[in-house]
Amino acid sequence: GGSAKAGKMPEGEKTRQCKQEEEQQQKEEEREGLIEFYGSYQELFQFFCSNTTIHGAIRLVCSKKNKMKTAFWSVLFFLTFGLMYWQFGILYREYFSYPVNLNLNLNSDRLTFPAVTLCTLNPYRYSAIRKKLDELDQITHQTLLDLYDYNMSLARSDWSTLSTQKRSSRSLLHHVQRHPLRRQKRDNLVNLPENSPSVDKNDWKIGFVLCSENNKDCFHQAYSSGVDAVREWYSFHYINILAQMPDAKALDESDFENFIYACRFNEATCDKANYTHFHHPLYGNCYTFNDNSSSLWTSSLPGINNGLSLVVRTEQNDFIPLLSTVTGARVMVHDQNEPAFMDDGGFNVRPGIETSISMRKEMTVRLGGSYSDCTEDGSDVPVQNLYSSRYTEQVCIRSCFQLNMVERCGCAYYFYPLPAGAEYCDYTKHVAWGYCYYKLLAEFKADVLGCFHKCRKPCKMTEYQLSAGYSRWPSAVSEDWVFYMLSQQNKYNITSKRNGVAKVNIFFEEWNYKTNGESPAFTVVTLLSQLGNQWSLWFGSSVLSVMELAELILDFIAITFILALRWFRSRQQLSPPGPPPNSHDNSAFQDEAPGLSPPHHFTVKAVVTMLPSYNSLEPRGLSRDGDTGHE
Numbered sequence: 001g002g003s004a005k006a007g008k009m010p011e012g013e014k015t016r017q018c019k020q021e022e023e024q025q026q027k028e029e030e031r032e033g034l035i036e037f038y039g040s041y042q043e044l045f046q047f048f049c050s051n052t053t054i055h056g057a058i059r060l061v062c063s064k065k066n067k068m069k070t071a072f073w074s075v076l077f078f079l080t081f082g083l084m085y086w087q088f089g090i091l092y093r094e095y096f097s098y099p100v101n102l103n104l105n106l107n108s109d110r111l112t113f114p115a116v117t118l119c120t121l122n123p124y125r126y127s128a129i130r131k132k133l134d135e136l137d138q139i140t141h142q143t144l145l146d147l148y149d150y151n152m153s154l155a156r157s158d159w160s161t162l163s164t165q166k167r168s169s170r171s172l173l174h175h176v177q178r179h180p181l182r183r184q185k186r187d188n189l190v191n192l193p194e195n196s197p198s199v200d201k202n203d204w205k206i207g208f209v210l211c212s213e214n215n216k217d218c219f220h221q222a223y224s225s226g227v228d229a230v231r232e233w234y235s236f237h238y239i240n241i242l243a244q245m246p247d248a249k250a251l252d253e254s255d256f257e258n259f260i261y262a263c264r265f266n267e268a269t270c271d272k273a274n275y276t277h278f279h280h281p282l283y284g285n286c287y288t289f290n291d292n293s294s295s296l297w298t299s300s301l302p303g304i305n306n307g308l309s310l311v312v313r314t315e316q317n318d319f320i321p322l323l324s325t326v327t328g329a330r331v332m333v334h335d336q337n338e339p340a341f342m343d344d345g346g347f348n349v350r351p352g353i354e355t356s357i358s359m360r361k362e363m364t365v366r367l368g369g370s371y372s373d374c375t376e377d378g379s380d381v382p383v384q385n386l387y388s389s390r391y392t393e394q395v396c397i398r399s400c401f402q403l404n405m406v407e408r409c410g411c412a413y414y415f416y417p418l419p420a421g422a423e424y425c426d427y428t429k430h431v432a433w434g435y436c437y438y439k440l441l442a443e444f445k446a447d448v449l450g451c452f453h454k455c456r457k458p459c460k461m462t463e464y465q466l467s468a469g470y471s472r473w474p475s476a477v478s479e480d481w482v483f484y485m486l487s488q489q490n491k492y493n494i495t496s497k498r499n500g501v502a503k504v505n506i507f508f509e510e511w512n513y514k515t516n517g518e519s520p521a522f523t524v525v526t527l528l529s530q531l532g533n534q535w536s537l538w539f540g541s542s543v544l545s546v547m548e549l550a551e552l553i554l555d556f557i558a559i560t561f562i563l564a565l566r567w568f569r570s571r572q573q574l575s576p577p578g579p580p581p582n583s584h585d586n587s588a589f590q591d592e593a594p595g596l597s598p599p600h601h602f603t604v605k606a607v608v609t610m611l612p613s614y615n616s617l618e619p620r621g622l623s624r625d626g627d628t629g630h631e
């Protein structure tokens with residue numbers, strides 16, 4: 001009887017009730033499939049704007065009924081975002097530029113006294129090369145006579161041996177004639193005839209020509225000053241004479257007692273254990289004090305009485321006037337285990353003058369890595385260190401030039417250390433090395449060789465700031481007894497009291513020394529702090545607000561993935577099923593029974609409806625018999 005009553009319900013009401021139940025069931029399934037996510041992008045965006053702690057985001061939702069306000073706040077919100085990320089870009093650019101802060105520290109402590117190198121400024125006529133130097137002087141005498149009508153007085157007075165020396169010096173004369181001094185005018189080099197008049201000689205430039213081995217290309221080395229031209233030309237031949245010596249020790253003729261008359265440090269007398277000796281081609285005998293790392297001097301007090309005091313001889317005897325045109329001494333202050341480059345950091349001491357040099361120590365410590373291109377020990381610099389010392393920028397630059405010299409010219413320059421397996425340049429063996437050297441020197445100065453880019457500054461370096469004061473020494477009232485004592489003690493034969501001696505005092509000006517250090521100006525902590533400041537300025541939020549934004553992005557990605565997966569599955573359900581993979585070709589059977597057709601696939605959808613309760617059936621007043629009769 002109940003089933004009969006249920007079938008009595010109107011068909012439209014049954015369909016509507018079924019649809020409602022299907023929609024309710026579908027919503028429940030969707031809610032179960034999107035746990036912790038949202039059903040649409042709009043729902044996600046509304047929830048975020050309504051609950052986030054980012055200022056201004058809620059205005060995008062609460063004013064949605066007013067389109068003008070919604071558009072205004074949307075533009076303002078995204079404009080603020082753009083400005084904030086523009087500031088972020090500036091901060092990141094500054095961070096990755098690796099700026100540094102300069103830290104200045106003043107330290108007070110007992111100071112290690114630096115090394116001091118003193119040279120005689122007097123290229124000595126060493127016995128091993130004395131004859132060749134005399135021959136070069138005679139050739140230069142004849143050259144000056146031809147060019148300037150100047151009769152130079154040579155140190156050698158025995159002119160009767162000139163012819164025999166010329167016969168024995170044919171090789172030297174040949175090479176000198178191959179590189180002669182010439183007169184230059186209007187960019188044209190011409191040889192000056194011996195009987196050329198002396199008129200208008202000031203209009204000419206003087207120089208010499210260096211040609212390649214096959215004489216196809218020549219390098220014109222010209223000077224506006226005749227003094228510079230003669231010195232450079234003489235120095236070129238002088239270096240060739242030095243390079244011909246098979247053993248450099250033959251030039252090691254120290255004459256310490258005849259150059260340094262007195263040496264005191266901290267009121268104590270110096271001895272031979274406190275200095276080392278080396279020979280410089282242009283500056284003569286050089287002596288380096290306090291270069292022994294095993295027993296270094298230390299200054300307990302600043303002041304002139306607590307430093308190094310030297311009395312040196314400045315009178316030139318048996319010197320080379322065409323190579324050295326100054327008198328006095330040359331001094332340089334440098335750190336231990338660093339070579340003394342007298343051309344760069346040295347200065348001359350005047351004869352007859354007491355020179356007091358006060359020092360201030362200054363240390364520089366640079367940050368390496370990404371903050372600068374400095375090097376710790378030079379091991380990462382692509383230049384071999386040819387000096388037996390620690391790495392410095394000047395050591396690297398000179399080593400770079402010498403290595404290029406050996407590679408390009410086939411020999412080494414005499415002023416710099418000799419690389420392994422190479423030999424010094426000598427025009428008896430390397431005819432065109434002068435041409436190659438001057439061409440290479442021009443490329444070096446123009447940085448074509450790249451030495452100035454390859455050689456980087458050291459991360460740690462020590463420098464000494466010097467200031468000098470001068471006074472006459474000895475004074476007019478004391479010079480008699482001073483020179484008398486020097487002549488008695490050092491057997492010094494005084495010929496020129498004014499230019500005979502000089503005194504040098506080197507001392508620390510103060511105990512304090514300055515340290516220039518670097519520290520990172522923009523660390524990770526500073527970057528995060530600046531980013532937080534910008535975020536708070538534009539949106540008034542905190543780190544948790546950033547996490548909310550990150551959560552929004554993750555939810556957006558998850559919803560996109562789920563919706564794409566549902567769309568892909570729905571497309572698979574709507575597409576017709578294909579034949580089974582193991583199906584066979586039944587065309588033969590279809591030909592035999594054309595009347596047979598494949599079975600049709602259909603879907604049966606069953607709708608189950610809940611029966612009404614008995615209480616709902618009683619008011620109708622329907623009986624079982626009435627229903628049966630109606631049926």
